[in-house]
Each structure stands twice: as C-alpha cells, then as structure tokens.
Amino acid sequence: MSLAWTPPTLETERLILRPVTPADANAVFLYCSNPAITRFTLFETHQTIDDSRWFVHEYARNRYAANEPDPFAIVLKADPLGTMIGALGAHWESQQNLTMEFGYSLAEPYWGCGLATEAVGRLVRHVFEEYALERLQARVFAGNGASGRVLDKLGFTREGVLRSSVLRRGRSWDVAMYSLLRGEWEGRA
DSSP states (O other), rough: OOOOOOOOOOOOOSSSEEEGGGGGGGHHHHHTTOOHHHHSSOOOOOOOHHHHHHHIIIIIIHHHHTOOOOOEEEEETTOTTOEEEEEEEEEHHHTTEEEEEEEEEEEEEGTTSHHHHHHHHHHHHHHHHOOOEEEEEEEETTOHHHHHHHHHHHTOOEEEEEEEEETTTTTEEEEEEEEEHHHHHHHHH
C-alpha cells in the first residue's frame, strides 16, 4: 500500500500512535476477533483474517486518501516488536460544519490501565492542532461506562442520549453523544 499521505507518528509517555500498515493484520485479528472488544463498537467481530486485512488495506487506504487521521495503530513504547494493541482515529463527520468524530478500541488485556485515556488525549491534541475543527465528537453505546469515563476525564461534555439510534446485531441501541469544542480544548490546553 503506497499512499501520498499517512498520519504522522505521535507519542505519549507510554505509547506510540502510528499509521496502520498491512503488517498489522495479524495483530488486528488477534484483538478484533474477541467479542468483548466489539461489543460496543460499530464494527463487527472479525471472523477471519480477511476481515482484518480489509481494515489495514481498504479502510486505512480510504481514510488516508482523504487526509483523515484514521486509523492510528496503538503500540506500547516498551514493546520492541511494535505490536498493535488497539486503534483510534478521527474522520470528518461534517467538514462543512468543522466537525470530526472519533472512535477507539483497545485489546482486552490493556483495559483499565489508563492507556485509552492517554491515546485519546493525544489524538484530541493532534486534531485540534492540525485541522480546522470546531467540534470533536464521539458516540458511546449504552452500557459502555468505561468509554464514557475516558471522555469525562478528557473534558468532553455528555450532551445527551440518542434513543434507539443505532440498529446493531438485531437490536436498537441508545447512544450517548459526547463533544469537545475548540474553545473548551484551548481553555484546558
């Protein structure tokens, strides 16, 4: 996969956020084939390695071609192999309205360690610094309290619940909408 643009590599205290590559397919399959990971995501549990190959080839290529910072591979700095343990990224929800939406997922062994908050915090900084953006938003499925806490820690406002707004796996889900505005981010930065 050769592209004219890919997102930059970003760092935090414990993490490297880098572009996804085709070599990440096995690592993506390892964590995305776990139904506990995909329980609250818009993407389905990966059934075969081909699902993960589609993500690292087609999904990444399409987002990078649009100059969108999505996806980033989440990698532990301490891992000499640079194995992907999660992903996150932001895409234009409405470029006309200067609104991006983002999402994230992390392999189950790394839950509860503050890594999601660390990674999302770095992504938030990146998109507000690099994009003409007024609003950054995220949707959280009902029951996903951990994801809501990540956003609370980072200063996002829980705007309300979109009742039965997503049909997923034969069920309608309530989804909480969170947002952070540029002025709010600048006031905290």
